[in-house]
Amino acid sequence: DVKVTQSSRYLVKRTGEKVFLECVQDMDHENMFWYRQDPGLGLRLIYFSYDVKMKEKGDIPEGYSVSREKKERFSLILESASTNQTSMYLCASSRGLAGADTQYFGPGTRLTVL
């Protein structure tokens, strides 16, 4: 079974803090993704990576950065946390198939910024 793990289930941070969210997958997947999920807005893509050290902006990259130094690990960084970044953050990975490429999700991190 594919396993995607996220470093924390719940986090509480203060405005202006630098926040690191980590994601690890154990299936040698090429692609990794960060989403945020808010009520009424659905899943929104922040960043994705299709290879080590490669990254692409998603729909809402402002205020975020990412790092992928190793194939299995994809980190999301909030440079200076703000209250509007309070959300559920979901990491996903996929094999990178040319055909239908199923994403597998982690358990999520509920981030609250005070």
Add this chain to the structure above:
Amino acid sequence: EDQVTQSPEALRLQEGESSSLNCSYTVSGLRGLFWYRQDPGKGPEFLFTLYSAGEEKEKERLKATLTKKESFLHITAPKPEDSATYLCAVQDRSGGSYIPTFGRGTSLIVHP
């Protein structure tokens, strides 16, 4: 632009009352359609991938079907533990994108 619309937004069923969830989509060419189940406060759990019109897949009380414009997730004799939000996503064949487009989900509550 790819679009995915799920209906209804919310559905309440009595235990044993079968029903269907709908996912309508518009893409240039379908690479795959995915169904996920999401429990409150958790990440989406993969259920099915459908590749082409006419395809069907089953898992316990769930059956997913696909036409050229929509997919249905049929729930037969649901139980309270089937209560969750069900998400649909589509992957377009054009543009070489890995990125699926997700619907907003259907929130299902099954009452005992």
